[in-house]
Amino acid sequence: MSGSTAYLRKTLAIVWLHLVRLHRYKLGFMNMILTDMIWYILLTLGALAFSPAGSHSVMAVIIFWGIVMWSIMNNTIWLIVGWVRFVLAWRIFEDHILHNTNPIFLISGRIITSTIVTAMAIPVIAIAFYFLTGAPIIFVKNIGLMVLGIVFLIVYAALYSMMLVCLSLRLRIPGAMLDITNIAMFIIGGLGVPLAWMAPIIRNIAFFIPYTYAAEIARAGIAGIEPYFGLAGTLAIGGIYMAVMLFITLVVIKYSIDYIRKHGVKGVGMM
């Protein structure tokens, strides 16, 4: 079998596996969607309690989509990284290496689960929230840009997750620590607030966080807010970040798998 055919078959097998799991755990799948929706509403209402009554409609759009983007990032990371424990517990990590399939590739397939959950939760909750608050959440300015921003966000989160997966196999990095990073991302990662609205000191940090550029692109599509570096500039910087992250991730995966082949799985799946 040629190399490309083998890769295609492996990819199809991994996609099939994750889709079958979704079908098998229907209630769990619905539960994930429902849980997401509830957190979106809870946090959005919490943020709305701070904003003056007159600014509800504008604020609601920014807050709602900010929380949605944060949640997409958070879900992607947790669903991918959290699965390490399952893969190790079921002892299928080494099995995949023996069958010449990269287990990190298998784990990254969780992106399918997180993307489907997101894709199902967002429209429902956006419509529900529109009827709840009357805020023009569902009327996005440019759906293409919004989707592009969200795709950037998912890719960044997935690449970051794969790096963490590799680390977790060599170190005992507790998953709980991720929460600190993820929560901080809402503000310093530019997910909740546009770059232009940030205090200069926070903005200087946000420049170095890839999520910032994904969020700026998505916000341009959602509310027509001009990105801080202009659309073309933001796309270019976002693209560079993605290429750099992809390169680092591939290197980290290669080193981790080489290490594991030599020394075995050292991690205990504490992610």
Add this chain to the structure above:
Amino acid sequence: MSELRYARMIVKAEFYAYMCWLKNNKLFAFMTLAWPYLMAAFILGLGTALGSLSVFASKVGVGDPIFYIVLASGVLVSSINVVDYSAWTLLDLKWLGVLPYIMASPPGLRRVTMYGLIIPAMISSAISLTAVAPVAVFTEGSLGLVKVVVVLGLVYLATIPLIGIAVIAGSLSLIFKEESFVSFLSPLMLLVSGVYYPLAFLPKILQVFSYIVPVTYVVEAAKILSIYGMPPFNKLFWIAGILVAMSILYNLIAYPGLRSVEKNVRKHGIST
């Protein structure tokens, strides 16, 4: 063996097990301390970036918004811990393969879950609310500490009905061929309790639903405590009374409910 003796033995064993678990998971214990601050920081960061604390105070009807948000975050984390731990325990026992042994043991599944869950719930709530005590003392002086103790007492009262609800929800995982489908329970309770916003923000149907959720009353008590200098005990006694009534009512439903699940599992086996 008398019921009291069973209760004492299970509580003692669970206390020992939970303390050992905490000892082996020190970082988890630390995170339990940090969680209320993380939630408070998240909502304060989000809110103040887009609005102001004074608007929050007038809309939610609280006195000191920072004191309230930190205290409410302590309540939020406690509730999540209680509900999630209770709902997931049965699933954990199923995964570990010890469920049949517990069912065959003299106290049985009902006693082990109902009595046993009280200890982790109490310890985790105490950790979460102790964590917010420094902020309470900083913002309100020694009276702040009294208020934290009062809220902890109310959280303990709310824990009993919460365990009842969570155990019933968690026990469904023994019947259905699914694993984790009740994690929506804790955010749902927090949504309707109005922890970070006034209940008027919610649709009427959710406002009505909020009356049967124990966390709503603890949140209400936290709001009251943030307004008054000296805790208004007459109002708090009413809240305590409602929580006691809920404890009795919900566990009257939960205990037979768990018995029927146990019967079902004995007859048909555990679904995996």
